[in-house]
Amino acid sequence: MTNEDQHNPFLKWAGGKRWLSPKLVPLIKNELKKSEGEYFEPFLGAGAIFFALNPHKATLSDINSNLIEVYFEIKRNWLAIVNEIKTWPVNEEYYYSIRELVPTTRFKRACRFLYLNRTCYGGLYRENQLGQFNVPYGGGRDHKALWEKKLLQHASIVLNNNVNLLCSDFEAVMHNSTDGDVVYCDPTYSTKKRKQFDRYGKTIFSWADQLRLAVAAEQAMDRGALVIVSNSSCFQLNNFYPRAYRIDLEKTKTIGNKAHSKSVHQESIYILDPKSRRKLWSKLGTIVNKKSTSSIASKARDNPDFIHEFLGLSI
Ligand SMILES: C[S@@+](CC[C@H](N)C(=O)[O-])C[C@H]1O[C@@H](n2cnc3c(N)ncnc32)[C@H](O)[C@@H]1O
Numbered sequence: 001m002t003n004e005d006q007h008n009p010f011l012k013w014a015g016g017k018r019w020l021s022p023k024l025v026p027l028i029k030n031e032l033k034k035s036e037g038e039y040f041e042p043f044l045g046a047g048a049i050f051f052a053l054n055p056h057k058a059t060l061s062d063i064n065s066n067l068i069e070v071y072f073e074i075k076r077n078w079l080a081i082v083n084e085i086k087t088w089p090v091n092e093e094y095y096y097s098i099r100e101l102v103p104t105t106r107f108k109r110a111c112r113f114l115y116l117n118r119t120c121y122g123g124l125y126r127e128n129q130l131g132q133f134n135v136p137y138g139g140g141r142d143h144k145a146l147w148e149k150k151l152l153q154h155a156s157i158v159l160n161n162n163v164n165l166l167c168s169d170f171e172a173v174m175h176n177s178t179d180g181d182v183v184y185c186d187p188t189y190s191t192k193k194r195k196q197f198d199r200y201g202k203t204i205f206s207w208a209d210q211l212r213l214a215v216a217a218e219q220a221m222d223r224g225a226l227v228i229v230s231n232s233s234c235f236q237l238n239n240f241y242p243r244a245y246r247i248d249l250e251k252t253k254t255i256g257n258k259a260h261s262k263s264v265h266q267e268s269i270y271i272l273d274p275k276s277r278r279k280l281w282s283k284l285g286t287i288v289n290k291k292s293t294s295s296i297a298s299k300a301r302d303n304p305d306f307i308h309e310f311l312g313l314s315i
Contacts, residue, residue: 010114032182036056069110071165092139226271233266234268238289245271246271
């Protein structure tokens with residue numbers, strides 16, 4: 001196991017933030033060291049930032065109950081999981097036989113989830129309308145890294161280190177953040193064109209959700225928490241974060257299983273810093289905007305048609 005493996009997530013997850021962690025994690029680490037606050041990650045997915053950070057106290061949550069169940073099982077039972085899934089071969093026939101199962105225990109559901117996650121096409125998580133996982137076979141990816149690189153063992157150690165796990169919508173969780181805490185939000189993307197874009201299970205992250213997030217982020221900042229929101233670059237979203245510093249970053253993405261097939265993706269990071277430290281955040285990249293004092297929370301409260309005016313959408 002290399003030092004890097006110790007900090008890697010055990011899941012493959014669309015939109016995972018391993019690429020961002022070398023830049024962002026040292027800044028968050030420093031912040032938490034000074035404030036001794038709690039780390040919140042309310043859109044957990046594979047938790048790339050969390051695992052790289054290994055904070056002294058954290059609340060982790062996601063709306064996907066199957067996902068959170070896996071974290072619970074790894075936290076208390078990683079070795080039994082490894083002993084079970086080590087015996088599962090990787091081939092197309094076996095993959096589909098596991099995909100068809102409807103396990104009735106948490107342990108078996110966690111084993112199935114991990115096996116499918118590692119061996120499916122592109123490491124995607126997608127469900128049909130009935131909530132059934134429906135990603136096809138990946139054609140050769142295997143799940144050995146889970147024990148050979150000790151990904152589950154390490155995850156269990158980190159998760160047993162003062163970590164509170166919740167299955168929840170982000171808003172309720174963010175309301176618990178306070179002075180000195182750091183909240184990192186990485187929601188499912190939305191684009192104006194497709195209106196409701198990414199699906200993670202049965203959930204769609206709508207523009208109304210994006211607005212709820214922006215309001216919750218601002219409120220958390222006003223309680224003294226540092227809030228960092230990642231999002232796909234999209235000019236409409238910039239209007240949702242008038243009091244944030246914005247940094248635009250580029251990420252090269254591999255499409256599906258093909259290493260040679262790549263696309264460039266623009267990501268915006270919104271930083272809501274109660275201490276307004278522009279110089280500090282410019283270490284992450286060029287800050288491309290001027291912060292304003294107008295509040296999104298009061299705009300949304302005072303004008304119910306606000307979202308339509310900004311986006312020209314019916315939601
Ligand atoms: C882009 S992924 C997060 C990826 C993560 N940062 C990583 O490194 O793997 C977005 C996550 O948000 C979750 N999600 C979507 N809607 C949500 C909501 N309303 N509340 C909480 N979590 C939500 C999805 O289940 C998904 O796991």
